[in-house]
Amino acid sequence: MNNLTVTAIQTALHWEDPVANRAMLEEKIWRISESTDVIILPEMFSTGFTMNAASVAEVMNQETTRWMKQMADQTGALILGSVIIKESGNYFNRLIWSEPGGIIRTYDKRHLFRMAKENSVFSGGSSRLVASWKGWNICPLVCYDLRFPVWSRNRWDAGRNSLEYDLLVYVANWPEPRVTMWDALLRARAIENLSYVVGVNRVGPDAQGTVYNGHSAMVDPKGNVAWFGEDADTLKTLSLDAGLLRDYRVRFPAYLDADDFRMS
Secondary structure (H helix, E strand, O other): OOOEEEEEEEOOOOOOOHHHHHHHHHHHHOOOOOOOOEEEOOOOOOOOOOOOHHHHOEOOOOHHHHHHHHHHHHHOOEEEEEEEEEEOOEEEEEEEEEEOOOEEEEEEOOOOOHHHOHHHHOOOOOOOOOEEEOOEEEEEEEHHHHHOHHHHOOOEEOOOOEEOOOEEEEEOOOOHHHHHHHHHHHHHHHHHHOOEEEEEOOEEEOOOOOEEEOOOEEEOOOOOEEEEOOOOOEEEEEEEOHHHHHHHHHHOOHHHHOOOOOOO
């Protein structure tokens, strides 16, 4: 397990315009000047956080999924971000994990933001995604999931003789009025799970008047903020220190005293 280089793209989004968003994000991706292992895009990066799913939803392996495959192949990086997907008559806020070579994994957002009626439009997921990339186990989640520590819990995997994941990722459209909660919860999830946490939020107003002010962050397992995105279009690449993670888990193995439980 070597260091993992992660790039966060904190950006404004074009409202319900996948073509414009893909073009904009592709330009930003090609501005990454350093070699990187993971590129993280915001929640609903192709449309913005819209409940107008019927008008903008795609099916799997259409334009945006194919674009993510192309970006992964061309950069050699894992691409993470969520899009609106229609499947079997239902709509999902689906995080897509796109590896070079056309490997696709998915996670459907479990906790749907009822205050925006997301739960009335979308169907929630029932299982987490934890997968390996470059020797790191990564668990990607979506926005409102951040408020629910049980779902984010890093449990001991006896088969691997290690914790389930090393990096917890949140992609988000988290609005300005509640951003202090975002800041606090990213650090809390890192501390309680002895894991790196990367949260990537968007910036700028959307067509409904909701304002987003970024605050994307990369947090180490001690809760120290290694990078903070403030309120501007930002492209940040940072190396996550594998040795720091290993050493801290050895010196402070709080996970050995964690309560065991099962989620139904």
